[in-house]
Amino acid sequence: MRKIICFGEALIDFFAQPAATPDTPRAFVQHAGGAPANVAVAAARLGAPAQFVGALGADMFGEFLLDSLRAAGVGTDYVVRTDAAPTALAFVALDHEGERSFSFYRPPAADLMFRAEHFVAACFADAGAFHVCSNSLTEEAIAEATLDGMRMARDNGVLVSMDLNLRPMLWPIGVDPRPYLWRALQAADVVKLARNELDYLAEGFGGGDAGERAVLQRLFEGAAQWVIVTDGPAPKRWYGRGGETGELTGFRVKAIDTTAAGDAFVGGLLFHLAEAGIDAGRLPAFVRDREAVVRALRFAAAVGALAVTRNGAFSAMPDRAEVQRLLGNQHEHVA
Numbered sequence: 001m002r003k004i005i006c007f008g009e010a011l012i013d014f015f016a017q018p019a020a021t022p023d024t025p026r027a028f029v030q031h032a033g034g035a036p037a038n039v040a041v042a043a044a045r046l047g048a049p050a051q052f053v054g055a056l057g058a059d060m061f062g063e064f065l066l067d068s069l070r071a072a073g074v075g076t077d078y079v080v081r082t083d084a085a086p087t088a089l090a091f092v093a094l095d096h097e098g099e100r101s102f103s104f105y106r107p108p109a110a111d112l113m114f115r116a117e118h119f120v121a122a123c124f125a126d127a128g129a130f131h132v133c134s135n136s137l138t139e140e141a142i143a144e145a146t147l148d149g150m151r152m153a154r155d156n157g158v159l160v161s162m163d164l165n166l167r168p169m170l171w172p173i174g175v176d177p178r179p180y181l182w183r184a185l186q187a188a189d190v191v192k193l194a195r196n197e198l199d200y201l202a203e204g205f206g207g208g209d210a211g212e213r214a215v216l217q218r219l220f221e222g223a224a225q226w227v228i229v230t231d232g233p234a235p236k237r238w239y240g241r242g243g244e245t246g247e248l249t250g251f252r253v254k255a256i257d258t259t260a261a262g263d264a265f266v267g268g269l270l271f272h273l274a275e276a277g278i279d280a281g282r283l284p285a286f287v288r289d290r291e292a293v294v295r296a297l298r299f300a301a302a303v304g305a306l307a308v309t310r311n312g313a314f315s316a317m318p319d320r321a322e323v324q325r326l327l328g329n330q331h332e333h334v335a
Contacts, residue, residue, distance in 0.1 A: 002128030002279070003049040003075075004270050005158075007149050008136035009111045010034035010054055010069070011088035012061045013259065013313055028091060030061075032068035033313040034111070035133045035165045038260045042267020042303060044073035045317040048274055051075040053123060053149075054136075057087035057110035072314055078123045082113045094257055104169055112139055116148035124156040128274045131266065132188075133165035137180045138172070150187045159273070159280040160223065162188035163266050164197045178204050186222025189280055190273075192266055195231035226287045228297070230265060230304075232258070236297060240287040248297050251305035251326060260313040261304045267317065268303030272296045302326045 014028035037052050044050040052074050056062035058081050065087065069076050088109035093101050106112070114136075124130070130153035137143040150160050162184055171177050178201070185191055193201070202211030219227055220241045227239045235249045255261075273296065278286045286292055306318040306326060 001048060001274050002126055002277075003051055004040070004043045004129045004131065004274055005051045005053055005123060005127050005153070006036040006040035006043075006131045007053045008034070008036040008114075008132055008146065009088070010037040010052065010056060010065045011090055011106065011109070011111065012064065014089060014091045015311065016091070016093045030064065031312040031315065032065050033090065033260070034065075034088075035135060035163065035263050036131060037065070037069065037074075038263035038313045038317075039131055039163070039267045039270065040069070040074045041072040041314045042260075042264045042307070042317045043271045043274075046268065046271040046303070046320045046323070048271045049075070051078060051123065053078045053114075053119070055080040055082050055110050055112075055114040055118070057081070057085065058083040059086055061087035061089070062110060068314055072317075078120050080114060080118050082110050084113045085110045087111075092259060102167070102169070104167070106170065107139065111136070112142045114142060114145050116145045118145070119149055119152060121152075124152055124158055127153065127156065127158045128279055129159045129161055129270045131161040131163070131270060132184065133163045134177070134181055134184065135165060135167060135170060137177070137184055138170050143180055143183075147183060147187065150184065154187070154223070154280070157280055159190065159278070159283060160188045161190045161192070161266065161270060163192040163262060164194070165262065166194075166197050166200065182218070185219060186224070189223055189225050189283055190269075191219055191224050191227045192262070192269075193227065193229050194262065195229060195234070198229050225283045226293075228269075230262060232261075236301065238293060238297065240293075241284065242288060244287060244290070244293075246290065246293065248294065248301065250301055253305045253309050255308040257311045257316065258308050260316055261308045263313070264307035264317055265300045265304035268323070269296060269300035271303075272299045298327065299323065
């Protein structure tokens with residue numbers, strides 16, 4: 001199996017703990033996180049050779065992230081350490097349905113210090129997929145590094161994946177993220193959007209169904225071969241460059257923490273593609289094969305479903321045996 005490279009953000013998620021009494025001070029427990037790092041851990045837990053590429057702070061939190069990635073089986077050969085900024089922090093509170101609210105302490109942050117010259121050519125050798133998200137587009141320098149990495153991956157025949165994972169609070173006040181987002185979205189072979197992210201992009205084209213169609217058209221005018229839209233427990237939809245489309249319902253589980261649900265889904269998807277030998281060149285034929293698409297999405301959905309039944313991000317990712325048990329126990333309706 002070819003390796004899966006995940007580039008960009010790694011940070012510390014501090015999760016609020018229930019207070020023992022009304023007078024007890026609020027406490028937070030640290031967990032390793034960051035969307036691309038979560039994807040790398042999800043893929044590694046399933047058995048893929050995964051590498052995280054990015055910058056970590058030369059501080060205690062950066063050390064914790066490095067140790068956590070390695071403990072999860074993720075390669076860190078191409079990680080850069082920097083003292084130019086501290087490791088990013090996110091404080092997370094959960095409601096009674098496991099939905100999150102965030103308070104970010106970023107920028108400045110170490111992950112934003114990665115530059116194009118930090119990429120090593122050997123990183124792309126024998127790689128099957130290169131994955132990014134929009135959190136490494138929020139400043140000009142890291143955005144250019146992200147786009148350079150995507151170009152280097154494409155030049156090496158590597159499938160490029162992007163989960164938008166939009167966090168508006170990470171963008172400077174007064175900056176419209178859309179122009180930056182579109183530069184990366186149009187450079188990706190596989191694009192994963194949450195329903196609210198599709199709506200956000202569609203607003204730039206007038207919104208509604210017409211806006212949605214315009215978003216898909218623009219994606220397919222770029223590199224995209226396959227667009228997947230998730231919506232929590234609601235059915236997932238997919239679209240192919242050749243007009244293919246379909247819908248898949250999710251798994252029935254009790255969610256207690258949705259922190260890394262989308263990252264788990266993407267990690268499962270990239271694992272399935274890598275195991276099937278689907279690279280950038282084989283992707284168009286794969287998307288035309290409806291049965292193959294359904295198998296991949298079912299597997300990814302199972303990984304995401306299991307992740308929401310546990311607390312944390314790295315710690316929530318299931319192994320392959322757990323995924324296979326869930327796949328054997330539940331069946332989805334495919335439209």
